[in-house]
Amino acid sequence: MNISIIGTGYVGLVTGACLAKLGHKVVCVDQLAARVLRISGGSAPFFEPGLQPLVEETIASGALSATVDLISAVQDSDVTLIAVGTPDADGHIDLSQIETASAAIGHALKSKPGYHVVAVKSTVVPGTTDGVVRAALEGAAGKVTGTDIGLCMNPEFLREGTAIEDFMAPDRIVIGASDARAAAVMQEVYASFDCPRVVMSLRNAEFTKYASNALLATLISFSNELASLCERTPGADAEIVMDGLHLDKRLSPVIDGHRVRPGILSYLRPSSGYGGSCLPKDIAALLAYARGKNVETPLLAAVAQVNAARTSAVLDLAEDRIGAFAGQRVGVLGLAFKSGTDDLRHSPAIHLVELLRDRGADVTVYDPVATDLARPLLNGTVKYAGGALEALEGSDVAIIGTAWPEWGELDWPKIRKAMRGNVIFDARNSLRSLDPPKDFKLYQIGNGG
Known part of the structure; x- marks a missing residue:
């Protein structure tokens, strides 16, 4: 055709x-x-x-x-x-x-x-x-x-x-x-x-798309609201809580003796918020549509509100754990809104960098595919690196902004020697399986310490 x-x-x-x-x-x-x-x-x-x-x-x-x-x-x-x-x-x-x-x-x-x-x-x-x-x-x-x-x-x-x-x-x-x-x-x-x-019908098809994205956004905000509670509860860990939640057979059914883990479970994990070209704008559009129909949608409004506050809350958590960022050198790994894309639209990582800059940090950034695309967004107010080691060299703190799988394969002992400080703050919980050098301090979201 x-x-x-x-x-x-x-x-x-x-x-x-x-x-x-x-x-x-x-x-x-x-x-x-x-x-x-x-x-x-x-x-x-x-x-x-x-x-x-x-x-x-x-x-x-x-x-x-x-x-x-x-x-x-x-x-x-x-x-x-x-x-x-x-x-x-x-x-x-x-x-x-x-x-x-x-x-x-x-x-x-x-x-x-x-x-x-x-x-x-x-x-x-x-x-x-x-x-x-x-x-x-x-x-x-x-x-x-x-x-x-x-x-x-x-x-x-x-x-x-x-x-x-x-x-x-x-x-x-x-x-x-x-x-x-x-x-x-x-x-x-x-x-x-x-x-x-x-x-x-045409309208049902239009609604189906919004229903899909609204559900995904709701799952993310639910996970992050729960993560915020865990972060303020000593001994709590949202990742472990979610592991337990996922075992509900209504979420991960057991078929022929084997547990099936649907992809939707990935939206039930703590993060620094949703971003990209779809969820933020589609939730906003659906809220505006509802207002035009004089329909109250407090759940969707809360989904957007939780997401809007999440990145700042993540940075507040980091400062609670490691101290104020003012005057510190910070290397940020990852700028895209998620791994596997160079899309920076509504990226929590970009917002994280902007907040670090506003709080007085000296920031260097690197992303495997999106570093150059970030230049006009960040207006030259940060430094740009050509690789992860360069981004973290001389830094006091390393922050994971996007969960690129490459970070788990980095030579962290070599990075530790290149850094001035010894702190990793993982804003995407992408390093949970990492065994960092002994004198590294690894902090993650969703964790009450």
């Missing part, structure tokens, strides 16, 4: 490369000529494990291409996916890119004969697909949904760091459709997938 995708971010490019690998003919559209040129040369413009070779392969085979020509891309395809940004704007979802893309697609469809399906993959609040998107499409195309245009909402459930695996082996595919004909076309797009393909 010929598919056009508007937007070449995490969702758009991963979706495009994966669909191309599965045998579809895919063209990705972006307004940025430099980005299109880079993709056309077989290079992924951002870090995602496995994406670079996949883009290189599918570009070389001709199954994937990139262009700035939206009109030709849409007119030469059977299905168009909208994968543009829906950022947070003062606590509300910004649908301007969605509306602009929809109008541009409609303009391209005006002179295109035959039936065409447009599917929204971007996360949008309920009522957007059959509201803003439909109005912009029909207004620009002069055509009618259900007759000339099929309208769908096909939310993505991709985790940065495992996006390709998530796409290729999904636990479900949700297809919100304006009518049966549109749903059938989307079923054909995903015909090779052996997983539940659930067809529902």
